[in-house]
Amino acid sequence: MTIPTAFGDVTVPERPQRVVALGWGDAEVALTLGVQPVGASDWLPVGGDGVPAWMPADKRYATPPTMLGTMEVDMEAVAALEPDLILDARASGERDRHDLLAGLGVPVLSIPAGGHAYRTNWDQQLDMIGKALGKTAEAEQVHADVEAKFRDAAAAHPDFAGKTVVVGSKMVGSYGAYVSGGSRIELMKRLGFVQSPQVQALAGESFSVPISPERMDLFNADLVLMSPIGVSADDIANDPLFRSVPAVQAGHAVVLSDAEIARAFSSGTPLGLSHAVDKVVPLVAQALAR
Known part of the structure; x- marks a missing residue:
């Protein structure tokens, strides 16, 4: 699957197994679609594993992720997790941040093409992450539920x-x-x-x-x-x-x-x-x- 981002098209693995979620809400969206990141950022913040109270019990982590920081990401900790996909879909969109993450040799799902810092809206984020995780059908159902x-x-x-x-x-x-x-x-x-x-x-x-x-x-x-x-x-x-x-x-x-x-x-x-x-x-x- 190839997905356009602000830094060009990114090719993601068909079924990523070790996902790191760094953008605002990226981990929550992944969990909503049934994928548990191995590393995450806590943007709100809610503490612990970063999962908010409204997350249903069946969508929560079975194994808590490594918490990696928010504005300042622990790059060594990210690398140690050996991810096969990094989600950064609602983030600053800064070139330096993207280049640091991409330097790990891992596909980075950054903000959408033409996007702005932290302005990736919920349906863009859901669509991008759904495609990246091979969960398009699940993302479409979530989208329909929110619209309703x-x-x-x-x-x-x-x-x-x-x-x-x-x-x-x-x-x-x-x-x-x-x-x-x-x-x-x-x-x-x-x-x-x-x-x-x-x-x-x-x-x-x-x-x-x-x-x-x-x-x-x-x-x-x-x-x-x-x-x-x-x-x-x-x-x-x-x-x-x-x-x-x-x-x-x-x-x-x-x-x-x-x-x-x-x-x-x-x-x-x-x-x-x-x-x-x-x-x-x-x-x-x-x-x-x-």
């Missing part, structure tokens, strides 16, 4: 259609908002929401934009959905700057206080998105009803 989940949720909540949304986050000392092209905004669009035009107008090469304290007005929309990153949910909910936003004052805001739900929402993986729909949609419906 989106359709059913949108049909059950026609009131979501056309409402504007700002999806943001707070880190230590700063706020940010996500723009189109990332999984968070795409999930909300699939539910019927419209990305805030004011936020989208600031979009650059990244999947998010910084929001300064002087521009908290940019968070105002029909719905505000926030995730804490390295801070507590209370740090957002109790922040006078955040509370000053009209939509927040009206109660049309959701702060994801449950770490598992926040991880699922940010995962951008098929099973993570499915779990996020199950858990986030009721919170959104409740906020809009206020």
Whole structure:
């Protein structure tokens, strides 16, 4: 099987036996398709073997993988695993990273041709990894299941259609908002929401934009959905700057206080998105009803 990537076509073995999964969510996608990587990165992070809570019991590791680091990969540890395929489908797409991995003499499934750093979407990732692992039929079924989940949720909540949304986050000392092209905004669009035009107008090469304290007005929309990153949910909910936003004052805001739900929402993986729909949609419906 030959698969196009940002660094040219890569030829993968027909049935790879020792897979290393390094890109964001690559290990989870492999597990979803019934393949257990021998080495993996923990991007969310969830600790241990890096498998999130929403992974079904029958899809989990029988033997824990070697954890290899995320932004800084332990190349010696990767080589020691003697992989026959390296998955790096949702990653930075940097030439130096790719060349280091390819230097091991192993096929590297990098980001898609024409792709951007960390913007490989869930269906591209599922399709590429499905082909690379010889699991195309399984990938197509997972794809159909996730699409049905989106359709059913949108049909059950026609009131979501056309409402504007700002999806943001707070880190230590700063706020940010996500723009189109990332999984968070795409999930909300699939539910019927419209990305805030004011936020989208600031979009650059990244999947998010910084929001300064002087521009908290940019968070105002029909719905505000926030995730804490390295801070507590209370740090957002109790922040006078955040509370000053009209939509927040009206109660049309959701702060994801449950770490598992926040991880699922940010995962951008098929099973993570499915779990996020199950858990986030009721919170959104409740906020809009206020």
